[in-house]
Each structure stands twice: as C-alpha cells, then as structure tokens.
Amino acid sequence: MPKISVIIPTYNRAEVLVRAVESVLNQTMPDFELIVVDDGSTDGTKKAVGEFIKRDNRVRYLWMKNSGGAAAPKNRGFLESSGKYIAYLDHDDQWLPTKLEKQTELFEKGNKNLGLVSCNVIISKNGKDIGVHKLHKYKEVRDLLLEGGNYAFSNSSIMVPRGVIKKVGERDETLKLFEDLDMIIRIGLAGYGFDFVDEALVRYHIDQDNLSRDFIKASQDYERFIKKNVSILSRYPEILSAYRRHLGTMYMLAGQKEKARENLKQAIKIKPAARNWITYLISLLGEKTYKTILNWKKDRAVIE
Numbered sequence: 031m032p033k034i035s036v037i038i039p040t041y042n043r044a045e046v047l048v049r050a051v052e053s054v055l056n057q058t059m060p061d062f063e064l065i066v067v068d069d070g071s072t073d074g075t076k077k078a079v080g081e082f083i084k085r086d087n088r089v090r091y092l093w094m095k096n097s098g099g100a101a102a103p104k105n106r107g108f109l110e111s112s113g114k115y116i117a118y119l120d121h122d123d124q125w126l127p128t129k130l131e132k133q134t135e136l137f138e139k140g141n142k143n144l145g146l147v148s149c150n151v152i153i154s155k156n157g158k159d160i161g162v163h164k165l166h167k168y169k170e171v172r173d174l175l176l177e178g179g180n181y182a183f184s185n186s187s188i189m190v191p192r193g194v195i196k197k198v199g200e201r202d203e204t205l206k207l208f209e210d211l212d213m214i215i216r217i218g219l220a221g222y223g224f225d226f227v228d229e230a231l232v233r234y235h236i237d238q239d240n241l242s243r244d245f246i247k248a249s250q251d252y253e254r255f256i257k258k259n260v261s262i263l264s265r266y267p268e269i270l271s272a273y274r275r276h277l278g279t280m281y282m283l284a285g286q287k288e289k290a291r292e293n294l295k296q297a298i299k300i301k302p303a304a305r306n307w308i309t310y311l312i313s314l315l316g317e318k319t320y321k322t323i324l325n326w327k328k329d330r331a332v333i334e
Contacts, residue, residue: 145217
C-alpha cells in the first residue's frame, strides 16, 4: 500500500497533462501511486498516459464518461486509491520536487488532529513566474472563510489524510466548481487543524484555457455554493457580504448586469462597507468600464 495517492483529474489537455505527470514522477518522495482520471477526453490523453505507464508501474489510468466538472473524477480517483494521504494535482499545474516529501513530514510530526496541509504557490502566466501566493496561518473557520478559499489557493496545493475525507465526505458532485472550497470548509467545521509548508512548492499556471471560463456557469455554481453554506457564512456578515460582492462581479463578467447588481445590493444590505458601494457604483457605469477596472486590478489581486 503506497503512503500517498496522487489524483489528477483531466479532460482534453494531453499537452499540459504530460508536464503535470512528469512533476509527480520527479518527486523526492517515491512512495506514491499516481491515478490519472480521464473525464471522457477525446484527444490523445489515453496515449500520453500510456507512455508513462510503460516506464513506471506507479501510474494508473482510469476513464469515465464526461461528468462536466472536477468533483466526479476526483471522487472516482479517491475510491480507487489506497494511500494513507491523498494529494490532488490539476492537469495544468505542476509540483516542485519536494512537495510530497515536505507535506508528509508535517503529518508525520504527530499532530493527529491535522486535517489538511497546503503550501505557498508560484503564479505563472504564459510561462513566466509573476509572483508567489503566500498563505496565512489558519486559526479558526472564520479565517478560512475570510480567505475565500485562498487558504489552500489551489486544488494542486493540498494534501488530506484518507480518514479525514471518509469522515467529512467526498466532493459535492452538484458543484462543478468550488467543490474544493466546499470540502475544505467541512474539514474545518469538523474540528480538524490546518497547516502549511511555508515554501512555494506548486506552480499554478494561468493560461488561455483557465482564463476563458464560462462565467455564466461559474456564477451559477458560486451561487449554489453560497446557498449551500449560507448557515455558516451568515455567522460572519462581513464574509457573507464579500461573497455576495464576488458573486456580483462574476455575474457582471458574465454579462448579466441585473443579477450582478442584485447581488451587489445584497452585499451592501448585509454590510454597507465602502468597497461594496464602490463596486456597485462602478457596475452602473456599464460592463465595459467594469471589466476595464477589474483587469487593471487583476494581476495585483491574484498574488495578494
């Protein structure tokens, strides 16, 4: 039985998947299995993974009918895995060589209540590193929610014990996006501790594929996420207000101005903070102006 099960969900990205798999096979911690879960790809994914299987018996390939989201392939990989710890890697990201080794060391120090380990993340845009997202020490669920999911920042940065996932439940397959944050919140609410390696051990790639997200579907999914977790979010008005503001921004990017302003008004009603008012007033200037201002702030925000 391997110590770590690495799960890579993928769909029609064979050209970048190779980079991700190579980064796993180059780990200094050799005691792992790598499960690539193909969510119904129609490109050369199966062939690409097959080349790795020929040279390394730790690599496995699973195919499934397309689910339309990342939760189902991640859950399928978990069901097929056997490792003590589970680590996830998005197909367009990569790990630095000591990622698994250093995160495992934190778990092995003896804190039996540790439920998730993450790390800092290098942000790379169009093949060039533009900054590092540094994590902050988690103290309570409020801190996690305040980070808006950025405690882990990326699915590719987290490692979770198998027993923790069994206790809190796998990813919610009704959520096509934000299913990672949903699970992380459940880990925190179950009373588990969080920790992180204060080093950048993941390279998160921003490319045209993840910039061209369908914002209509993303907005709808984020709204489902908020409604599902509204009982915990409502304990912290400033956080629920921020989530509504984020949702308003997403709807604005999707071109749905009325829904955008409806959520921005809700954000103001929950907490009439200056930032909420400013965001709402900018939305009145129109979609083009809103996007121009957002793009001006974007590169700064991603590494804050």
